[in-house]
Amino acid sequence: MAHIGIVGAGVAGAGAAYALRETAHDMTLLEKSRGVGGRAATRRRNDCRYDHGANYVKDADDRTLDLLHELGEEGLVDVEEPVWTFGVDGQIEPSNRQESHKFTWTAGITQLAKRLLAETDAEVRKTTRAASLARDDEGETWTVTDTDGDEHGPFDALLLTPPAPQTADLLAATEWVDDDGALDELHEAVAATEFRTIRTLVLHYDFAVDRPWYAAVDVDKEHDVGWVAREECKDGHVPDGESLLIVQMGPEWSTEHYDDPLEEAADAVAGRVADLVGDDRLTDPDWVDDQGWRYALPDTSLDPDADAVDPAADAGLYLAGDWVAGEGRVHRALWNGVEVGERVGDSL
Ligand SMILES: Cc1cc2nc3c(=O)[nH]c(=O)nc-3n(C[C@H](O)[C@H](O)[C@H](O)COP(=O)(O)OP(=O)(O)OC[C@H]3O[C@@H](n4cnc5c(N)ncnc54)[C@H](O)[C@@H]3O)c2cc1C
CATH class of the missing domain: 3.90.660.10 (Polyamine Oxidase; Chain A, domain 2)
Structure with missing residues (x-):
């Protein structure tokens, strides 16, 4: 049984987990916040509930x-x-x-990610901020280290869903030897997304x-x-x-x-x-x-023809989110997460 790691429990991450729900794979989501939903966010205060990100x-x-x-x-x-x-x-x-x-x-728009994840057996590790990634020496698995220094994985496939600038930071803190330059190219393409x-x-x-x-x-x-x-x-x-x-x-x-x-x-x-x-x-x-x-x-989307996207996926490293889909809308992030999740499932 493969172990899939997903960084970010916004709608793209939750959508990917949902797509993989009927596979036998183990899934772990790492989420820096105390709740799920990402930019599709809800807060409660003084008997009010409000969606202060996506409306x-x-x-x-x-x-x-x-x-x-x-x-x-x-x-x-x-x-x-x-x-x-x-x-x-x-x-x-x-x-x-x-x-x-x-x-x-x-109960607010966070229900979307909550309901998607409720259909899965995925484990969500909240208040866990991924800080760096590493490919193992045999080139088979990925490990994520969080900002407390705890390690997560090994993962047979790893999906990154934070907004492009935060994903670029993660890629800048990635160790992947023998990558034939794929990591630098991927970082460059992601960092160029505004x-x-x-x-x-x-x-x-x-x-x-x-x-x-x-x-x-x-x-x-x-x-x-x-x-x-x-x-x-x-x-x-x-x-x-x-x-x-x-x-x-x-x-x-x-x-x-x-x-x-x-x-x-x-x-x-x-x-x-x-x-x-x-x-x-x-x-x-x-x-x-x-x-x-x-x-x-x-404001811009990841160049779908960026040279490094396919080699990274071949090495089990995937990207998803509204910026990969090309539009900042909940449904675009959701379906991009679902589609990339299906691709991950097919590859294992
Ligand atoms: C103010 C505002 C209004 C909007 N209004 C609408 C609207 O009305 N309708 C609509 O369709 N769309 C709207 N959108 C856009 C919509 O919210 C997004 O397109 C969509 O929610 C993006 O989902 P995502 O999963 O790609 O990214 P995110 O929701 O950003 O999910 C990424 C997740 O990764 C987590 N994360 C980041 N870095 C790390 C890390 N290092 N380690 C672990 N976790 C990490 C984040 O906490 C987050 O939960 C709005 C957005 C904003 C900000």
């Missing part, structure tokens, strides 16, 4: 719809209100580009913000605010009579203000949101929260 999974295609339903109808939430848009003039207006379904769960930064601000109000839209998105990319969403449109997320706004700031603002103290950043953001939504009361949230996503969304 929802869209109904991209039939296989996504089918899978979401197969994973269980209980708690599945379809956000009914539409996404509107705003441009340089700051007017929030109806959009004709509507998605018919926008899915999350009453990500943009988003800082998410969470603004809570003890009154309802009544609007016909669930969210509004900046289509001209000219505003500091990139996205504002009413989390109360998701069943089970916000108590009645309250409002919780998820505000994703544009990449420029996010990079410039990434390390500003929370209160200072929230003040600045609440002012912009009040202007945009046209409600002065929004300048004064009763509590706030935030999350910096240094590696939020891929």
Whole structure:
């Protein structure tokens, strides 16, 4: 029986484990955080639950719809209100580009990775940050060492799913002798994949913000605010009579203000949101929260023709994630994880 290692328990890592669930292989996921889901993340605070990374999974295609339903109808939430848009003039207006379904769960979008992993026998080692990788002298297996110095493996195949810059760091700390230059080439291709930064601000109000839209998105990319969403449109997320706004700031603002103290950043953001939504009361949230996503969304994707991808796979080293798929969307990361998982299974 082979042992498969997966670094990262976001939707790509969980998707890969799901694809391998009916094989007899042992699977171990190493995840640096305390929970699974990665950028499809949910937090709980003051009776509220909010998705502060990915907002929802869209109904991209039939296989996504089918899978979401197969994973269980209980708690599945379809956000009914539409996404509107705003441009340089700051007017929030109806959009004709509507998605018919926008899915999350009453317990939050982390349910996707949780439900995928619940279908498997995979072991998830949380709060375990992979620091370096090594190929054994016989060239048969991979070992991962974490930041505490503990070793994981040996793995017959190893799948890396962190965002490209973090995967590049791992490849820079990899020992693989007799690789015919594959490691350097792989590192170069991964390191060339660019990500943009988003800082998410969470603004809570003890009154309802009544609007016909669930969210509004900046289509001209000219505003500091990139996205504002009413989390109360998701069943089970916000108590009645309250409002919780998820505000994703544009990449420029996010990079410039990434390390500003929370209160200072929230003040600045609440002012912009009040202007945009046209409600002065929004300048004064009763509590706030935030999350910096240094590696939020891929701007470019891994070159699928990069010379080193196939030799690495031949040596049992695989890559998956939204940046491999070429788009920062949950369903793209999920299906890329599934497809690479199937490839790993076929190779063993
Ligand atoms: C603010 C924001 C809003 C978004 N909105 C949407 C949306 O509405 N709809 C949509 O479809 N998509 C959205 N996305 C994109 C979507 O979240 C991602 O495309 C998708 O979740 C990526 O999944 P992944 O598994 O490829 O990567 P990740 O989710 O990043 O998973 C990688 C995992 O690896 C772990 N990790 C990293 N380094 C290590 C290490 N050294 N050792 C161990 N573990 C490690 C991380 O903790 C993480 O759990 C959004 C993203 C952001 C940031």
